Amino acid sequence: MADEIKQNAIAAAGAVYYLFGATGDLARRKLFPALFSLYREGKLAEDFAVVGLARRPRTDEQFRADVYESIGEFCRYKADDEALWNKFAEHFVYMSLDINNVDGFRELSALTKKLDAKFSIPGNRLFYLALAPELFGSVSFHLRDGGLLESQGWKRLVIEKPFGYDLESARKLNEQLSQVFKEEEIFRIDHYLGKEMVQNIQVIRFANAFFEPLWNNRHIANVQITLSETVGVEERGGYYDKSGALRDMTQNHMLQMLAMIAMEPPSRLHPEDLRDEKVKVLRSLRPFESSKEVNEHVVRGQYSEGSLKGKPLPGYRQEDSVNPNSTTETYLAARVFVDNFRWAGVPFYLRTGKRLPVKTTEVVVEFKNVPNNVMFAGHHDLAPNLLVIRVNPMEGIYIKINAKKPGVDNVIQPVAMEFCQSCQVGLNTPEAYERLIYDAARGDSTYFTRWDEVAQAWAFVDRIAAAWRENSSSLQFYPAGSWGPERTEQLLAQDGFHWWPVNGQDEDNVIWISGSPNAK
Incomplete structure (x- = not known):
């Protein structure tokens, strides 16, 4: 059945997915299960990588174990095919990152080049910020200053609500993001x-x-x-x-x-x-x-x-x-x-x-x-x-x-x-996050604000x-x-x-x- 689903699916273009806040509740409940469902259905081919980013230290093996546990608890598909799971898990790596230190972003850029080469990724970048909105601006500046936007492929920023606290704070936040990303590169998620x-x-x-x-x-x-x-x-x-x-x-x-x-x-x-x-x-x-x-x-x-x-x-x-x-x-x-x-x-x-x-x-x-x-x-x-x-x-x-x-x-x-x-x-x-991550990877902004x-x-x-x-x-x-x-x-x-x-x-x-x- 999984093979039939894959044959009918259209895979999104290969990319490196950066999950900021990878040890948080949103990643565990929604993002990891969404990525596995997309992979199970053939909407993610083999030319992708996922980099989990958070402050706390984790090894790649620990991170993959967290992902496996998340899928077992929250995903509509189960990771009961060992060969399929192992192929999926090898695309996941973890890096401890202080988002206030631009040097860490330079290290992330070096890691990205290795992932591009390993999985034949054509330089596409999708940055998912599961962070507090007050951090969106500074992270965007560090992505730019750390060299992560200097690639031949597309770059897209996915951000969660709330987008600001009121109109004034939202306008200031948008001005910060606009210094780094074009409007068509910003995907504001409303999961509804x-x-x-x-x-x-x-x-x-x-x-x-x-x-x-x-x-x-x-x-x-x-x-x-x-x-x-x-x-x-x-x-x-x-x-x-x-x-x-x-x-x-x-x-x-x-x-x-x-x-x-x-x-x-x-x-x-x-x-x-x-x-x-x-x-x-x-x-x-x-x-x-x-x-x-x-x-x-x-x-x-x-x-x-x-x-x-x-x-x-x-x-x-x-x-x-x-x-x-x-x-x-x-x-x-x-x-x-x-x-x-x-x-x-x-x-x-x-x-x-x-x-x-x-x-x-x-x-x-x-x-x-x-x-x-x-x-x-x-x-x-x-x-x-x-x-x-x-x-x-x-x-x-x-x-x-x-x-x-x-x-x-x-x-x-x-x-x-x-x-x-x-x-x-x-x-x-x-799930809603499956659809939206898939749409963002394809550049379809219809259901983003x-x-x-x-x-x-x-x-x-x-x-x-x-x-x-x-x-x-x-x-x-x-x-x-x-x-x-x-x-x-x-x-x-x-x-x-x-x-x-x-x-x-x-x-x-x-x-x-x-x-x-x-x-x-």
């Missing part, structure tokens, strides 16, 4: 853009003729985007307390999904055309002009003590490395508007938070109902039609329509049809952050294990709407069409 169903949004919209004519304010009542987590801050308390839901989730993941839903059809299937359309959406977001507007349209919450499935849960202020008087938000819900001809007047409701009842990422598109007192609407309480795009953990598309109840006259009930992608292909779909996207997103959320600094009393508390502060429901009720159930937790009176995975 690598998820299968997020990428499927544009296919659902633009490859189906019956959606596009309805995809506007004449037919859509509202759009709901939910990104909920059941976990708390865990071991990330120190980082999260300086970030919060606004910066950690809303500025990137939530606004990126909104842009994918609201964007106009790009003129061509070209990365820059698609990114141009996303930027237009972010520019069209109605800005909050005052603290009063922020308070009217945004709910800021923090979880307190509670329980989930009978298990007691601590409050945020009781978590490790969190200030016991912290006002950092762990929950955000917002009503935002995209002021253009397609979407004028349609509310987009966003909510994200920690310690919520269900882990899920979903987009619900609620269509306007049929006219009141006309035909069936005059005699029945008709439910609106829904299109639900399930991103995580289950992947798929769910459509709810109204239909006659079989065997009964004049009784209408909601019925659901679902394509469960996870049920069809299993849970072995490629461009600088003007980042700037527009920061400009929007900075107004919210400023209003919260002025009014610390805007923080509301919600019990861990609940769906957030009570005012979150009021946010939609003011407009005559409500939050729809997520993750398949639909109303009891919905009938699943025979053959659907959730059919009752």
Whole structure:
């Protein structure tokens, strides 16, 4: 089976992959498994090398053992073929590096030349900085001054979020990177853009003729985007307390999904055309002009003590490395508007938070109902039609329509049809990091964020952050294990709407069409 997969795969151009932060959690959980999956599927040929870089000392053998352990725990493929594993592992080397010492980068350059010769690598360089954003600039300067950019092949810089702390810090960081790399060489990762169903949004919209004519304010009542987590801050308390839901989730993941839903059809299937359309959406977001507007349209919450499935849960202020008087938000819900001809007047409701009842990422598109007192609407309480795009953990598309109840006259009930992608292909779909590393190695920037996207997103959320600094009393508390502060429901009720159930937790009176995975 592995050989069949390899035969159908297109390998990325050979390169040296530099993993800064190679002993960190991101490398262990995501990057090593992604590289092994790419190799297993033939998307990495034999002309590559991976250099693990971190401060702590490790031998090559120790590093490879760490990679092996990582794959066994987190990869969708297992390293059970000894010959395949040995071939893969020989491409991995480790170097202890003080990123503040340019001499270490010169040593890294010398090591690179040996790897180029050993694996016949054509001088291509991919630098993956799994580091704190304040280090991006200085590392980039040392890459240049250490001679690592003096090669005949391409060079690309992959950097993780957060890209800055606000618009001002992001702009300074971008100015530093621009002194070393061109914009087209900078790949800013938002791993949500690598998820299968997020990428499927544009296919659902633009490859189906019956959606596009309805995809506007004449037919859509509202759009709901939910990104909920059941976990708390865990071991990330120190980082999260300086970030919060606004910066950690809303500025990137939530606004990126909104842009994918609201964007106009790009003129061509070209990365820059698609990114141009996303930027237009972010520019069209109605800005909050005052603290009063922020308070009217945004709910800021923090979880307190509670329980989930009978298990007691601590409050945020009781978590490790969190200030016991912290006002950092762990929950955000917002009503935002995209002021253009397609979407004028349609509310987009966003909510994200920690310690919520269900882990899920979903987009619900609620269509306007049929006219009141006309035909069936005059005699029945008709439910609106829904299109639900399930991103995580289950992947798929769910459509709810109204239909006659079989065997009964004049009784209408909601019925659901679902394509469960996870049920069809299993849970072995490629991870987001696999897709994004593969795209970066091929120079495909479609699902990476461009600088003007980042700037527009920061400009929007900075107004919210400023209003919260002025009014610390805007923080509301919600019990861990609940769906957030009570005012979150009021946010939609003011407009005559409500939050729809997520993750398949639909109303009891919905009938699943025979053959659907959730059919009752």
